[in-house]
Amino acid sequence: MTKPGRQEGNYLASIPHGLMFHHFHNDEHVKGQGSISAATLADMIDFVGCKYILSASDWYERAVAGKLDKNDLCITFDDNLKCQYDVAYPVLKSYGIKAFWFVYTSPLEGELERIEIYRHFRCSNFASVNDFYQAFLKAVQTSPYLKRVEKALNNFDPSKYLTEFPFYTKEDKIFRYIRDRILGAEPYQEIMEQMLIDYQVDIGQLKGKLWMNEEQLRQLDSEHNIIGLHSHSHPTYLGRLPATEQEKEYRKNASVLKNVLAKDPVTVSHPCNSYNQDTLSILHKLGVKVGFRANMYGNLSSRYEYPREDHANILKEMGRAT
Ligand SMILES: [Zn+2]
Structure with missing residues (x-):
């Protein structure tokens, strides 16, 4: 049965893009600015149309092959938050959707970022x-x-x-x-x-309440989600740092993830949408193949700059407050 919402095809932008999510709330995770519930996430998936949402590995393969369709969507989570694992992941599982999870790794080393x-x-x-x-x-x-x-x-x-x-x-x-x-x-x-x-x-x-731990990341990975880079310490303006500092951030990020997952990360989302040409060269050097911006602006000028729509904008289109 079609749920109420947008007519099929109306949401779809003329470019393939990710849907970007951060915070979720439930009884345990406090409601805050921009956070959404499990029910709202389900409504959003219905609104954009589940059938347009590719599994992360499909999206990845089509992106690498340059074969994404203009209607293709994917779901992405930034910042390795425990609330995503606790609240959003069960919803994704109920739809059979596999997502991208972009992880900054300093919390895995005990840093309370x-x-x-x-x-x-x-x-x-x-x-x-x-x-x-x-x-x-x-x-x-x-x-x-x-x-x-x-x-x-x-x-x-x-x-x-x-x-x-x-x-x-x-x-x-x-x-x-x-x-x-x-x-x-x-x-x-x-x-x-x-x-x-x-x-x-x-x-x-x-500690332990805000971020996912290694075991949870390994579970996401083993259940065919894709875990990607998001810098080590999540600087607000990574793209303004000297290239050597940027490289340190991403090398450390990649090596911690490799230790946890026993594989090299091949995707990235840019923390706070901050990057420059140096960043893209560094990512290329690290073997990254696909990346995401944090908004719908700018032309797709490289495979590291797929646009993403913030969940708040989708809610707005649904006529719902954040
Ligand atoms: Zn972030």
């Missing part, structure tokens, strides 16, 4: 993301960076920033602008670490 710790803090300690933004601005006020932030915000127009992400709110954009452009990595981290202390967050107990 801040990108995820901070998100968890935002979602679990504040009633809404805007409450977090307010607390963050308060923390900026008592930091040494207050003047710098105030001055830069004077000339900032949120409506002209990150226009390629239409689902970001004005508050999202202001926060991201302060974090990425005004503060930069270290001052931002300094402020956030102080907030973790102020809110008495015990980050040690998050």
